[in-house]
Amino acid sequence: MSLAAHDALIHLMIVAASSDAAITERELARIQALIGRLPVFEGFEPGRLAAVANDCADRLNGPEGLDRVIDEAIAALPPLLQDTAYALAVEVAAVDLHLEQEELRYLEMLRDRLSLDRLTTAAIEVAARARHRRLPG
Template structure:
């Protein structure tokens, strides 16, 4: 069954959060927070979140793995949501203010498959860093 656009965005957030082999509590809270407040999720039935997350895990463990999840997600997204997809993935990985190599690699893979120019992706990345910055000690 093809992903809905909501499912696709959630799959990309889950993969972003787990790309370093560990989904932190902060990352999980960020995913839930984004689903709860972003206009793109206004019509998403949040009671489906566990079902969508399990479907993502099944796809990751199935034939094609990560590549299949990314390809299916992008195929399910309207073109105008590609920047949103990248933004939510960056937002989830940026929540702990430190990106592991695996997270950077996932973002690179996603960036390469989306139809976004480098200026747009750079702006999204800078914006995420600015939003997650803390006061200096």
């Protein structure tokens, strides 16, 4: 069964959040906030989030797991949304202000499968770090 574009974006965010073994409250709150405020999610019913997340978990635990989730999500997205998909995944991964090795590996896998140039992905990563930076002290 193919994914809707909204579901595909959410799957990629869920994987970013869970790639270090557990979804934190901060990551979940960020996913909900992004869904609630970004134009790309217009028309998505927020009450479906739990069902979409459970579907993502089922796919992750099924045959081919992570590779299948990434490939199906990318296949469901129009080319115009590939940079958006990467930006959303980076945004969720960066919310904890520290990326674990597993999160970095996931973002690398995603970056390698998307049709994005390295300059675009680097700009997305720098912008996310800048948005999440806090004052020292």
